[in-house]
Amino acid sequence: MRDFLESAVIGFNSFVIIYFLALNSLYLVIVLIAARAQRRAQRMSSETALEDLFANPLTPGVSVLVPAYNEEPSIVSSVHSILDLRYPQLEVVIVDDGSTDGTFDVLQQEFELQASTRVAAGVVETVGTVNSVHISRDGQIVVIRKENARRRGDALNVALEYSRYPLVCMIDADSVLEKDALMHVVRPFVDDPERVAASGGAIRPINGCPTERGMILEKRLPKAWAPRIQVVEYLRSFLLGRVGWSAFNGLMIISGAFGLFRRDLVQQIGGMTADSLAEDADLVNGLHYRLRKEKQDYRIVFVPHPVCWTEVPENLKILSRQRRRWSHGLLEVLWRFRAMIANPRYGRMGMLVLPYYLVFELLTPIVEILGLICLPMGLAFGILNWQAAVLYALVAIGYGILLSVVAIAVDDVSYKTYRRWKDLGILLVAAFLENFGFRQLHAFWRLRGLWSGIRGSNAAWGEMPRVGFKDTSGAATN
Amino acid sequence: MTTATVLLIAATLNLVLIIALSLSTAVWKARRERRARRHEEELAQLRPVMMRYLATWEDGDAHDLADILIAYRGVTTSFEELVAGLLPKLRGADRSMLVDILRRRGTIEDARMGTLSRLPVRRYRAVELLGAAGVSEGIPEATRLLGDRNTDVRLAAVRALGRIGTAEAAAGLLEHLDSEEALKHPIPPHPVTMALLRIGTDATDALVRSLEADSVEVRTICAEVLGVLGVYPAVSGLQVRARVDPSVSVRLGAAHALGRLSMPSSVDDLTAMLRTEEEVEVIAAACTALGRIADPASLPPLEQAVAHEHPTVRVAAAMALVAFGDTGLDRLREIAQQDAEGGDAAREVLARNSIATNTTPLISY
Incomplete structure (x- = not known):
């Protein structure tokens, strides 16, 4: 019996090590592909192209869709940030999804909204009843008040129904955008109009950055370690990871915080899946599914410029809720699009991207938690000695840190977002600290999310309490 | 070799790589900052010389x-590098003097040679410089690079031709787009339209000629650009395109252009489009164009279009009626009271109009 237990524990620990070596090596390859793509893009970047985009009267208009549920602290700032964008033709369609706070009141007061009416496209199904429509004097801002259907996807579908321009930009109500954000994400559409179906922008945590009227004055790191660690995570996964996947048209997720889509294509797939917890990933995969099925030549592009800043959870309770929702959402998406997995008909998406997300994203918390259980078990039963246990842990953790350091290095060389020396030091320390406590908690949260997904429990999109931005103008942003 | 030894080697290697990469990043950052400081110092020395030159060259x-x-x-x-930042801001003789300095330094010749480089980055930079300098001797090079295998280089060549801005550049651009080579290495229409708009009236002849081009893309581009540039002699050609062109995008571009040009002679063709056209976007564009022309003859067909089955057309037609002033608004109010198709669009447009003009809405919603 002991022999069996011994070989089981050693065998599983070896499996865990191989699994994490494979996971981190794959990610390292993706990050290196991203670095190469980024270097090339930087060497052939052109300010003139952006100027031309702005000056051209034929540049396509963009409807910015903002679903808002209890966003009173940040909604005005966000709308100002959208209106201040440098873009020739845009409208903002905000859906107040049954907020119970003063979200609508602050909007009405700030933008002098008046009751109006608007014809819906009548293409996409929606759930929550629309109560009223309000517009600003210049017609650039449209606010739709509707009953809460407990789904962000439904709020976005309503916004889609009432939008008018050929491109729709979906953003979170607490997002703060760079001045040229829209120009950067629209550019792929005008440079390759036949093929580009969607483009996503790079998202960065805003915590710690002083802002004024929805504009970032200085890019700084957050004060607390939990959001600092999330900055490293965002660099590794949401920036370089996505640049890497995008390089071979394998982008599975465009963050709901900032993504641009062709309106007609979103309508063709029936809009967002209203009851999905990961409506952003669901939409992107819906596009992949349809366009690959129809054998169309298309591209879904990621724009690595830092274009969108969003508040990340500062307290662990909220972070835990967010990560559980992500994990649950990923399971939903993979289940919904299971027909694509390992199906050569769907090309790289079917044969590489979705299997990767299944094996190395969805199942990682199971392997990680089992590994965390097996290691002390092995020690307790004397199957593993301390030296071996420490070495196992060092290799697994060390490779993870190395990956984060590569991401920090690529970011510093390519984007130079954080100028202060202190920030570079903090990021390196955060890359180290992430592996002691945060990562294990993260695995646990994801496992819980996975479990709730398997049980099919009902989770809704709800408010994420905001700490608020540091607005130096003195305006109340929280 | 035991498992422990392998693990020990792997852990040590990780540690060494982490330290080395962290240090390299720090060194890179320090070098970048030092370089940025020196760059500023050099700019501070060079800029005044340049400004003095631009201020005094006229005195000889x-x-x-x-x-x-x-x-x-x-x-x-x-x-x-300095000149590339300055050139777009300069006009007339100052710009010519600076380009002359570039020519005498051999920069223009180097750039022309650079367009032949094996490296895409060099070709890209070379054609960007030729465009920024706006020198006509760069036209053959930029035109040749329209067929480059690298997309970024092709787009830079389009922008360069737009900035060089002569009739020859416009003709070269449109001829290339209408050729078979353009099918092999396509160029998106948006940068082309901007280049042609930059060229402006010098591009008119080539644009009018190319309304008859074989390529759908070229005809669409020409229609749109002729409208934006306000080329009135093109109206009859655009009317023909709106009537008979088999391509939806060309008919759409023609409808946009006819609206921009706002000639009453286009009313018949545009109202005919409301009856015969099947594409929603084109019908909506025809409505908008009729609103811009605001000829009383188009009131009845626009009223009919307010009851169209597609909301895009309904709203476009209702908005077009607003352009007719009180007559159009009265018709919209009548439609708004009805429960039939079109009432919703009429109510929306009336509400928007009353909010925009700060007047009391005459309907309830």
Whole structure:
């Protein structure tokens, strides 16, 4: 019996090590592909192209869709940030999804909204009843008040129904955008109009950055370690990871915080899946599914410029809720699009991207938690000695840190977002600290999310309490 | 080799790589900051010389300054880098003088040679410079690069031709787009429209000629650009395109252009489009165009279009009626009271109009 237990524990620990070596090596390859793509893009970047985009009267208009549920602290700032964008033709369609706070009141007061009416496209199904429509004097801002259907996807579908321009930009109500954000994400559409179906922008945590009227004055790191660690995570996964996947048209997720889509294509797939917890990933995969099925030549592009800043959870309770929702959402998406997995008909998406997300994203918390259980078990039963246990842990953790350091290095060389020396030091320390406590908690949260997904429990999109931005103008942003 | 030894080697290797990469990043950052400081210092020295030159060359006593600029060799800042930032801001003779300095430094010739480089980055930079300088001797090089295998280089060549801005550049651009080579290495229409708009009236002849081009893309581009440029002699050609062109995008571009040109002679063709056209976007564009022309003859067909089955057309037609002033608004109010199709669009447009003009809405919603 002991022999069996011994070989089981050693065998599983070896499996865990191989699994994490494979996971981190794959990610390292993706990050290196991203670095190469980024270097090339930087060497052939052109300010003139952006100027031309702005000056051209034929540049396509963009409807910015903002679903808002209890966003009173940040909604005005966000709308100002959208209106201040440098873009020739845009409208903002905000859906107040049954907020119970003063979200609508602050909007009405700030933008002098008046009751109006608007014809819906009548293409996409929606759930929550629309109560009223309000517009600003210049017609650039449209606010739709509707009953809460407990789904962000439904709020976005309503916004889609009432939008008018050929491109729709979906953003979170607490997002703060760079001045040229829209120009950067629209550019792929005008440079390759036949093929580009969607483009996503790079998202960065805003915590710690002083802002004024929805504009970032200085890019700084957050004060607390939990959001600092999330900055490293965002660099590794949401920036370089996505640049890497995008390089071979394998982008599975465009963050709901900032993504641009062709309106007609979103309508063709029936809009967002209203009851999905990961409506952003669901939409992107819906596009992949349809366009690959129809054998169309298309591209879904990621724009690595830092274009969108969003508040990340500062307290662990909220972070835990967010990560559980992500994990649950990923399971939903993979289940919904299971027909694509390992199906050569769907090309790289079917044969590489979705299997990767299944094996190395969805199942990682199971392997990680089992590994965390097996290691002390092995020690307790004397199957593993301390030296071996420490070495196992060092290799697994060390490779993870190395990956984060590569991401920090690529970011510093390519984007130079954080100028202060202190920030570079903090990021390196955060890359180290992430592996002691945060990562294990993260695995646990994801496992819980996975479990709730398997049980099919009902989770809704709800408010994420905001700490608020540091607005130096003195305006109340929280 | 035991498992423990392998693990020990792997852990040590990780540690070494982490430290090495962290240090390299720090060194890179320090070098970048030092370089940025030196760059600023060099710019601070070079900028006043350049400004003095631009301020005094007309007096004819700036030969020394010109010699300094021609001989300038920076460590971190090239003369071309500084000029690339300045050129778009200069006009007329100042710009020509600066381009002359570039020519005498051999920069223009180098750029022309650079367009032949094996490296896409070099070809890209070379054609960007030719465009920024706006020198007509760059037209053959830029036209050749329209067929480059690298997309970024092709787009830079389009922008360069737009900035060089002559009839020859416009003709070269449109001829290339209508050729078979353009099918092999396609160029998106949006940058082309901007290039042609930059060229402006010099592009008119080539645009009118190309309304008959084989390529759908070229005809669409020409229709749209002719409308934006306000080329009235093109109206009859655009009316023909709106009537008979088999391509939806060309008919759409023609409808946009006819609206922009707002000639009453287009009313018949546009109202005919409301009856015969099947594409929603084109019908909506025809409604908008009729609103811009605001000819009383188009009131009845627009009223009918307010009851169209597609909301895009309904709203476009209702908005077009607003352009007719009180007559159009009265018709919209009548439609708004009805429960039939079109009432919703009429109510929306009336509400928007009353909010925009700060008047009391005459309907309830």
